[in-house]
Amino acid sequence: MQRKILNPEFLENWREVDPLRWRLIVAELLETFFRTIDESYRQMVIAREEGDWETIRTLAHSMKSSFGVIGAEEAHRLLQTIEILAAAKRYRRANVFMARFDLIFVETRALAIEFQRANAQAA
Amino acid sequence: MSAKPKNAFRVLIVDDQSSDIMNPYLLTSQLGFETTLAFDGEQALTESARTPFDLIILDWNMPRVPGWAFLRRLEMRPVPAGRKEIKNQNIVLYSGDDLSDLIFDDLLNLRVLDVWQKPLEPSDMLKRIKRIKAFVGG
Numbered sequence: 001m002q003r004k005i006l007n008p009e010f011l012e013n014w015r016e017v018d019p020l021r022w023r024l025i026v027a028e029l030l031e032t033f034f035r036t037i038d039e040s041y042r043q044m045v046i047a048r049e050e051g052d053w054e055t056i057r058t059l060a061h062s063m064k065s066s067f068g069v070i071g072a073e074e075a076h077r078l079l080q081t082i083e084i085l086a087a088a089k090r091y092r093r094a095n096v097f098m099a100r101f102d103l104i105f106v107e108t109r110a111l112a113i114e115f116q117r118a119n120a121q122a123a
Numbered sequence: 124m125s126a127k128p129k130n131a132f133r134v135l136i137v138d139d140q141s142s143d144i145m146n147p148y149l150l151t152s153q154l155g156f157e158t159t160l161a162f163d164g165e166q167a168l169t170e171s172a173r174t175p176f177d178l179i180i181l182d183w184n185m186p187r188v189p190g191w192a193f194l195r196r197l198e199m200r201p202v203p204a205g206r207k208e209i210k211n212q213n214i215v216l217y218s219g220d221d222l223s224d225l226i227f228d229d230l231l232n233l234r235v236l237d238v239w240q241k242p243l244e245p246s247d248m249l250k251r252i253k254r255i256k257a258f259v260g261g
Contacts, residue, residue: 010244017153017245017246025149028145032145036142058186061140062139062140065140065219066142069142
């Protein structure tokens with residue numbers, strides 16, 4: 001199944017729920033996203049350098065939610081996999097997915113910024 | 124945290140991830156429910172002792188007191204006079220994990236009305252909440 005880096009329909013789905021305020025809700029969700037992910041990613045990089053897999057597992061668990069809630073499907077799926085592999089102590093496999101996550105993180109972040117700008121302009 | 128309209132449908136949302144709490148909180152608040160938040164199972168036990176909730180939306184995978192441990196401790200707790208028995212507590216399980224293999228009979232005799240797999244689209248979550256509210260009444 002082809003997953004999207006950022007599925008705009010997920011956030012735009014709020015239009016069905018609250019046609020008047022949906023852009024404000026989306027703005028709030030994206031704000032929360034940006035407030036948390038940079039620091040979490042930084043901690044994950046440090047944990048990887050130190051071989052601290054319990055921290056990696058915990059961070060993958062919390063970051064997975066942050067990405068999932070804005071429709072970042074690929075990042076969500078990767079973090080879910082990293083969490084499972086870290087818990088199973090399959091570190092070499094987890095490293096493969098973490099390398100992919102490095103790329104996806106950057107791309108997701110850039111797309112989320114674009115979406116945030118477009119949302120603010122349309123509001 | 125809770126708003127307090129009288130006779131409102133009372134919901135407890137339990138999740139250690141604030142990003143996962145946002146959507147159900149926004150939706151239940153929008154529907155005018157009296158929504159309380161708990162960020163772990165321990166806090167949820169405190170809140171549920173204080174308030175008879177019509178519905179508990181419960182994350183499964185939490186540190187310290189995870190969802191299943193919360194349910195076990197809820198079941199073991201004596202029921203205050205005038206309150207409904209634990210087996211009549213309405214529960215929604217909410218998880219990023221696949222809970223389809225969970226055998227609920229092994230856990231408790233509770234009313235698990237729905238199982239939500241994260242992430243859930245807001246409109247889908249809203250439909251599910253409305254359906255549960257209609258079923259539960261109140």
